[in-house]
């Protein structure tokens with residue numbers, strides 16, 4: 420690690436700015452793909468730093484820092500900027516409570532944005548140590564399909580810049596500020612969604628032989644779907660099939676016409692997700708045909724697996740330990756099954772994603788992601804910002 424002293428000094432200088440910026444963004448949340456004011460704010464901050472930017476999508480932007488050392492190297496740092504379509508709970512009189520009804524920064528993307536703006540300030544003062552270019556990706560729409568990461572990759576903007584490595588982070592309420600965690604290989608699962616409707620023939624509950632009962636077909640389907648993970652998926656591979664909603668029928672003595680179900684599939688590889696989608700439909704078809712009914716089935720692909728490359732993961736762990744000691748960085752043993760659209764970038768470029776501690780009891784910031792009282796401890800920036808900046812100056 421070089422520049423440790425400079426990085427920590429600059430971090431100290433800009434932590435108040437990041438805290439203030441995050442509070443401003445927290446007060447002015449905008450939902451996915453509608454981040455118009457947020458984008459204006461980010462661009463104005465980049466203007467102050469004389470950092471040029473491009474707008475490959477309608478909202479969000481990509482800032483470009485040119486290093487003083489001539490090189491082909493291009494490192495991308497990504498922050499997602501969108502809020503959730505929900506209402507915040509807590510002290511409405513607090514200095515940074517959401518002012519936009521129905522939108523709230525309850526996933527910490529306000530902190531990600533403020534952090535990357537702080538990193539922009541730090542790197543602007545270290546240009547003579549930066550070789551090549553740094554792309555600062557302020558990405559819209561992480562929370563909603565198809566995913567801003569996917570849309571940005573589809574523009575081929577980053578491909579044209581020949582990005583060598585990309586890094587991203589998420590606030591983590593389960594760790595205290597000063598700790599980070601990541602792993603190489605699969606870090607986060609792929610969340611897919613499916614919808615099933617089973618059609619039978621309605622009738623009198625006492626004359627089932629004249630009806631085709633969709634409730635019986637639905638119960639067979641639910642039970643059989645639970646055999647997919649145990650019988651069709653490699654036992655060393657992780658997968659989840661959950662049916663989270665079922666609706667059908669109106670009364671105790673009527674056989675309904677149809678039953679509708681919603682479910683989710685979580686996997687760590689596309690091929691496993693493909694297998695599960697195929698098996699779900701095959702089971703459904705078998706049951707419905709056997710009983711004389713019919714069905715509709717839709718399987719909506721969510722984000723791919725967040726799959727960290729070995730070299731970039733090692734870089735994160737090494738840089739963090741060099742800044743804050745051996746105990747500050749943990750290599751996780753297992754992935755988590757939540758999804759992240761950072762995965763789309765990793766389909767094109769080497770890259771790694773990590774969790775940076777943001778939870779502490781004294782700041783009431785240990786609520787899980789998407790909780791209406793979600794909060795980020797201010798000390799998050801003291802560690803996240805210098806780590807992000809060091810990934811640029813440390814990267815060989």
Ligand SMILES: [Zn+2]
Nearest residue numbers: 526562788789
């Ligand atoms: Zn979220």
Ligand SMILES: [Zn+2]
Nearest residue numbers: 526527528589
């Ligand atoms: Zn998030």
